[in-house]
Amino acid sequence: MGFKEFCFKKSLWLFHFAGASCNNCDIEILDCLTPRYDVERFGMVLVGSVRHADVLLVNGSINQRDKSRLLEIYEQAPKPLVVVAIGACGCTGGIFAEGDTFAGPVDKIIPVDAYIPGCPPKPEAILAGIVKLLNK
């Protein structure tokens, strides 16, 4: 078992970074915690600080104001860290990619391990994405 596998063997703690989003993905991520999907049964919790997190969830297009903050948060996070870009905006910039404040999709700023497309992705898709990533 490598170091990375060892680190992600047990309960994953998630930190959620909302870029310039429309709020849909944020709500769907929060939805994962509620009774129908209930990711907490797998030991996943949303934590308040990235310093405690194993997974960084990034959604929304990143604008010029968010960019430096996203970098800062990424640097603060303990490694190994899995970065998941959620939603069309997180993956490519989506409908806002043509906007004048757009500062590039997430993977132009920090390395991304998994992309979960959809506008917004369903909670099932978010769960499936993370499970797929862990089985990789």
Added chain:
Amino acid sequence: MVKKTLIPIGPYHPLQEEPELFKLYCEGEIVKDIKWETGYNHRGIEKLSEKKTYDQSFFLVERICGICSTSHPFAFANAVEEIGNIEITNRAKYIRSIIGELERVHSHLLWVGLAGHFLGYNTVFMWAWKYREPVLDLFEMISGNRNSYAMFKVGGVRRDIENNKIPQILKVLDLVKKKTDMLVGAVMDDPVIHARTKGVGILTKQDIIDYAAVGPTARASGVDIDVRRDDPYAAYPLVNWKVITAEKGDVFAKAEVRLLEMYESISIIEQCIEGLKKEKEGDINVKVKEIPEGWGTGHAEAPRGEVFHYVLSDGSNSPARHKIRAPSYTNIATFKKSCIGQTISDATISLAAVDPCYCCTERMAVAYDSKTGDRILNGNELIALSAKKTQNIKNQF
């Protein structure tokens, strides 16, 4: 002398899903001043809209805000239809109202849950969000997506609600009504919630008028405004319903208004469905050949208050100017009144009580000095100036 402390909330804080920075200036436990900073969520939507055709703009305005993703297309459709003098069919009107009210139900359930969460009452959070799921399932059945429904277009709606889907809708409404009873019981009769929310974050009628607050925030302070009644659109003049108001203006009153509004919404949907049955299936569109030159304004009552869209058309197939005002934009300013003088622990629920939606709020602004009329530059312009200077210096060497 008491020392002043600055407590920042945000921009990436576990309390909020959205990026937004609040600065609470406190003396001891008491909040003395509050400032907030926006711009983390700016996407340049008004400018983007000018690059898109009217049909494409609907997908864009829908993504201003994910929670009230019908109210923006609603107001935009009203504005564009005002320019073109387009009268839509009754069936389309009913469908629009049904979608709008279903959205209000799910948005208010979401708020009740979050408010419970902010109070440390996570049971309410889990309950409310659990019973919000069937409403999202309805959306999935009607439009194919849980959020961002893409139902609206100029001259009607994109998808029909076929008559065979009606029993399922009624079944879910029945369930939601029962569960709302339960939530009303959980909130209205709970002594802990009474103690935490009564007399907290009070906004008087005068505050509402001064700050031009809208929606449930205004109605909870006894200001009887509702766009659905005051400037009727879609099917709202065709059904019977009443505007819910409360007098106290505290957090409890805001919760009361939202919970009772859900019953009204359910009743509106039921009446709309009755109306829907009388209209011919599939009759959801009128043909729109062109949008003439001119301008139009559109309102819609979003779950958070009045959404306002202004569209200027130059006769081409895309808007020449598109101005949006979202309800949270004015509601957030009331924090100056509701939070100051509260303890820090009450400040969070006062902030949450107006159901602020920051992604609606983000607008680009250029400030002018009121005395001299000078233009105060924004960040990008400063960067551009700096880059220009570097370029000039480079050229010298």
